[in-house]
Amino acid sequence: MNNFIYGNTTKVYFGKGGVKEYLCCLLKNVGDTVMLAYGGGSIKKNGIYDEVTAILQKAGKTVVDFPGIMPNPTYAKVQEGAKRVHENHVDFILAVGGGSVIDCCKIVSAQAKSAEDIWEMETVKRDFPTDFIPMGAIVTAAGTGSEMNNGAVITNEAQKIKCGLMGAQAQFVFLDPSYTMSVPFKQVISGAFDTLSHGMETYFGKPYDNNLSDDINEAVMRSVIRNIRILLRDHENYDARSELMWASSMAENGILKIGKITDFQCHQIEHQLGAYTDCNHGQGLAVIHPVLYRHIYKNGVERFVRFAENVWGIKEKKTAEKTALAGVEALATFIEEIGLPTSFMQMGIPTDTNFRAVADSTNITAGCCKKLTHDEIYEILQECI
The missing domain is CATH 1.20.1090.10 (Dehydroquinate synthase-like - alpha domain)
Structure with a gap:
């Protein structure tokens, strides 16, 4: 086998009811303003949004919504998210959704802490960010495995390039299979x-x-x-x-x-x-x-x-x-x-x-x-x- 260095910084909370049991406690370790990121609104229909929002409010957090993250997240959406982080002085990002939501948030987390354009920084200069807005994730659709790494797939519509970028890695992740029941x-x-x-x-x-x-x-x-x-x-x-x-x-x-x-x-x-x-x-x-x-x-x-x-x-x-x-x-x-x-x-x-x-x-x-x-x-x- 080749030489390797391995480590994984994401703590996994697996199983039914984990969000209700552990999220509030975990939020004690993050700042006062949390950006709640999600996709097309399905979490509002299935009750996950209300559940998570109630926990955030109970923990005394100011909640900033970042909705509308698309299935193939665009670089424009990343920039929108980074702008929202700056405007609202966001301390922590909570991604609720599948891989696309988590991927977008990873790069938002990096862009929000950098004065440089992350796309040019990574794809042209081959320089990678080291400073991030901390984030966590609640997975509602399984498949990408994005929740336990720092890679993200982003589409640059202007350049017609869809490729991997490196961003933040979630500090914690909730994997509750019951949350996938409402996915088509x-x-x-x-x-x-x-x-x-x-x-x-x-x-x-x-x-x-x-x-x-x-x-x-x-x-x-x-x-x-x-x-x-x-x-x-x-x-x-x-x-x-x-x-x-x-x-x-x-x-x-x-x-x-x-x-x-x-x-x-x-x-x-x-x-x-x-x-x-x-x-x-x-x-x-x-x-x-x-x-x-x-x-x-x-x-x-x-x-x-x-x-x-x-x-x-x-x-x-x-x-x-x-x-x-x-x-x-x-x-x-x-x-x-x-x-x-x-x-x-x-x-x-x-x-x-x-x-x-x-x-x-x-x-x-x-x-x-x-x-x-x-x-x-x-x-x-x-x-x-």
């Missing part, structure tokens, strides 16, 4: 597939020799597959939702990445697709993954064989290549089984989308078993239509 079921499955994608994107990264990180990853991927299938039969199964919620965190809290150079080529392609189309992230990954893997599996046969055998339970075929391909096809079949789209057309992405521009602007990753060209990425996108 298609989004639950889309989020769960995002978790599976995170597992695969790490698993197919280098090195390929046997290591503990990959052993754990195989267990996480099998758990995600198993519990998605349980939810398809029983949408409100609390145990399955709890397993998926923790799997989401496990896939992105750094444990599976210990000693690894990750792949994430599929994510890079989907991010740029999202920059041009504002498409659903999990659905985009579902369409791209099998097509991408059919292009590259011969360059990482041994790893794809292990994936086929240890994740999908496929018995050895006549050749290693056939076993490897069987694992890719098992993934493709699973995507159909769980009702996710298998083409851009099914996602409603227009056929006249500038896929050439999407391909040419896609970041090429170091961890992929085959270093793709922009022309090959364009071919993959064409096959996904």
Whole structure:
């Protein structure tokens, strides 16, 4: 295994009722003014907003609302949030929602403490912030794993770039599976597939020799597959939702990445697709993954064989290549089984989308078993239509 340094500063409160039991106590350690950040307003319909607001008021906090964070948070929204922090002298940010809300708040937290433009600072100067407005998170939609790391995916609409930035990391996070019950079921499955994608994107990264990180990853991927299938039969199964919620965190809290150079080529392609189309992230990954893997599996046969055998339970075929391909096809079949789209057309992405521009602007990753060209990425996108 490669050398590594590991640490995680986020304290997790997992399970039903955690917010009511612990949040008020945690708020004693933060400043007087709390910015409550959320998305389109679903937390007002399902009662979570009233619950959290009451706790904040009981703790004597001045509450500043920051609503309307979109599914693919924009850099303009980040700037709006940072301005609100300054205008209201916010001491603490509480993100309530899924990965998009948490991601936006991470960069708001950084921008609010810096006089520089964070986008230019990170993407051009390659300089990263070290000072942040402290924040916490209450997760209401699982999948991204954003709650236990400092990475954030932000779309710069002016530049048509969707990419990762580094921001604050939540001091504490609440993972209550019951909060996911009101999320539209298609989004639950889309989020769960995002978790599976995170597992695969790490698993197919280098090195390929046997290591503990990959052993754990195989267990996480099998758990995600198993519990998605349980939810398809029983949408409100609390145990399955709890397993998926923790799997989401496990896939992105750094444990599976210990000693690894990750792949994430599929994510890079989907991010740029999202920059041009504002498409659903999990659905985009579902369409791209099998097509991408059919292009590259011969360059990482041994790893794809292990994936086929240890994740999908496929018995050895006549050749290693056939076993490897069987694992890719098992993934493709699973995507159909769980009702996710298998083409851009099914996602409603227009056929006249500038896929050439999407391909040419896609970041090429170091961890992929085959270093793709922009022309090959364009071919993959064409096959996904």
